Amino acid sequence: MRKKKRGMAIAASSVLAMSLLSFSTSVHTSASSQTVSKNYLIAYSQSLPKDYQTEINNAGGVVVKAIPEIGGLEVRSTNPNFLNQLKSSATIAAANVEKSFKLEDGQPEGADGKPVTLPDSDTYWNLQWDMQRLTNDGKSYKLESGGTETSNGVIHKAVVGIIDSGIDQTHPDLKANFIGGQNFVPPGGYGDEAPVNPTNVTDTNGHGTHVAGSIAANGKVKGVGPDLGIRAYRIFDASGSAPTTPIVAAILQAANDGVDVINMSIGGFDNLKYYYEGTRYSDIADILLWKRAIKYAVNKNVTVVAAAGNDSLDYADKKSLTDYMNVTYGKDLGIIFKGVTVEVPGSTPGVITVSSSNKWSTAKLAFYSNYGNSFIDVAAPGGDNGPVYDASRKLAERDFTYRTLSTWPTNLEPNSATTVNRDYAYLHGTSMASPKVAGIAGVIKAAHPEFTPSQVQALIEKTAFDYGKKGHDPLFGSGEANAYTALTGK
Structure with missing residues (x-):
């Protein structure tokens, strides 16, 4: 395998993805x-x-x-x-x-009054183009679903830890596979000094529940491993914010809990030299703690997967990353960025970094996806707004059914930007691509519990569909990951 890389980004666009926002x-x-x-x-x-x-x-x-x-x-x-x-x-x-990270609004541009209405049906499998492709029309489930269903419940053969906004553990498509987790968020959000209730992993945002469905839903929608166990590590408060400390603490906790895979549909920028009110600073401590946390997890035999980000940036163009930091964050924060910009956790050694492919092209990524040589390992379906919108970029020409359908919290209002139905939503982003690869890693571990993280990654890359330019390329990395080919080895 290639030696792991050095940096990249995640942030805005119309997808729930995490971006570096401000000092804490x-x-x-x-x-x-x-x-x-x-x-x-x-x-x-x-x-x-x-x-x-x-x-x-x-x-x-x-x-x-x-x-x-x-x-x-x-x-x-x-x-x-x-x-x-x-x-x-x-x-x-x-x-x-310390930096504070923030989940961006999922669909800030709205739905132009035309959200998708899901049919009244026992299954939405026919609407899951992404899952059909990943599983070869469900054939991979017969090879490995991640567990065994019994009259007393599911025996999980592998577990995925989801570091995110929590999970709706009561969702009918998720409750059989939910096996706990830990909350790191104070009751009033970060800044509240009241004691944290470690058991309250209720999703107050929707992002984590959508991610969880892509991994292990088993109901009207299906995940990559419909019998995988899932554990929630809630690090975002109701406003969608989280400092670095609870995130790295969640990585350590998930590793100590014995999960097989960690998914982080999150990320943010760090800069090695910047000036604030005339004083020079750097984010080296932040980067060091991310690296140590990932290494800790990998040493405990945990495969770590992360999203590449939604800024349409080429990580190989280092100058453009620092320019982006100055334009996007510098003015509002009063910061002048001068140094090399890196992305965490995607650029961190030991992480499988995932770009977002779409339904309609094997040559182009989704319009928002970050990319770059020595940054992207594989791609996975994260969806977009369809080929018409891709050509015109007119909001009125978006087709939400080209996004990915997954679970939405039953305790929240419907995501009215994309669907009028309460328990399911169409979203797009590298946040939606990363859990597909985490699910593939999960079913690989279920089938091969002896595999190390490097062996899991090697198999995913070896069996990916070679989209884009032949061989490893800046857009798709080794190609679009696939559960069926990974389990069959070809």
């Missing part, structure tokens, strides 16, 4: 002054030293969360010179302001 800060106002409290990430050179609490306190900080498995800390401080105070420490490898 909070403002506390008193009668006489305004105090700005910032959250920071600290990456120690190795393990946490015994005196780390004292060191942080002396610099004017308070430890919010320790992550001893990867030598990391989340720290809050009102001291504007906090980072400078730490420079004398011989044990700290890097420190930076």
Whole structure:
């Protein structure tokens, strides 16, 4: 296999995907002054030293969360010179302001008053063009579904951890395969100091439930492995925001829980040199903790899959990434980006990075998908708005049925931008492509529990359909992944 890459992006467009949005800060106002409290990430050179609490306190900080498995800390401080105070420490490898990630609005442009109405039917299989293609019209289910159905429930042969906005565990298409998880979000969202209820993984956004259906739905819609176990790791609050710390903590927790695969339909930019109010900063601590968390999971035999992002960017063009950062985020944040821009988690060693293919072309990716040499490993169906829209880019010419149909939370209002039905929705994005590959990895592990993450990835790449230019290319990587060919080995 190829040596794993160095960077890329994820962010906006009309898809639920995660983007780097802002510093993680909070403002506390008193009668006489305004105090700005910032959250920071600290990456120690190795393990946490015994005196780390004292060191942080002396610099004017308070430890919010320790992550001893990867030598990391989340720290809050009102001291504007906090980072400078730490420079004398011989044990700290890097420190930076913690980033906050945000799920973008799923369909900000609306549906022009023409959402899709699903028929009253016991099955929507005929509407799942993506799943039909991935499974060779369902033939892969006969080879491996991810588990065994019994009169007492499903015996799951492999489990996929979904780090996202939670899962509707009561959804009729998901409840048989839901086996728990953990919540990292405080009851009032990030910034609320109330105790976290670790069992509350209820999806308040919809994104995680849609992703879960692509992996393991077994009802009106089907996932890649309709008998795979799924565990929810809820890291986004109701506003769709999450700092880095709970995300890397969720990776570690999923690995410790013994999942076979992790799906992250998320990602964001980090920059190695930027200026804020005249002071130079970098995101090296952020990148280090991402790398350590992924390595921790892979060392526990977990296959990690992530979305490539929805910015239509070529990762091989490094200058364009930093220019994009300045145009998209720099002005609003008051930041000037000067250094190399990388993407996490997709560019992190050990991750299978997935671009988004569509229904109608084997030569073109979906219009929003990121791409790039040494970045994309494989593609998978994430859907788009159809060939007419692709040619014209007129919103009135979108056809939502070219997107991918999956589960939607029963506790939320219907996604009226794409469907008037309550429990299902059409969405598109690399967020919808990544779980297809995670599902394939899951059924591979169910069939071959002895496989290592590198063996799982090698099989997925070897058996992918060679779309785009012959051989490995910047758009599709090794090709469009397929569950049936992966299970048959050809």
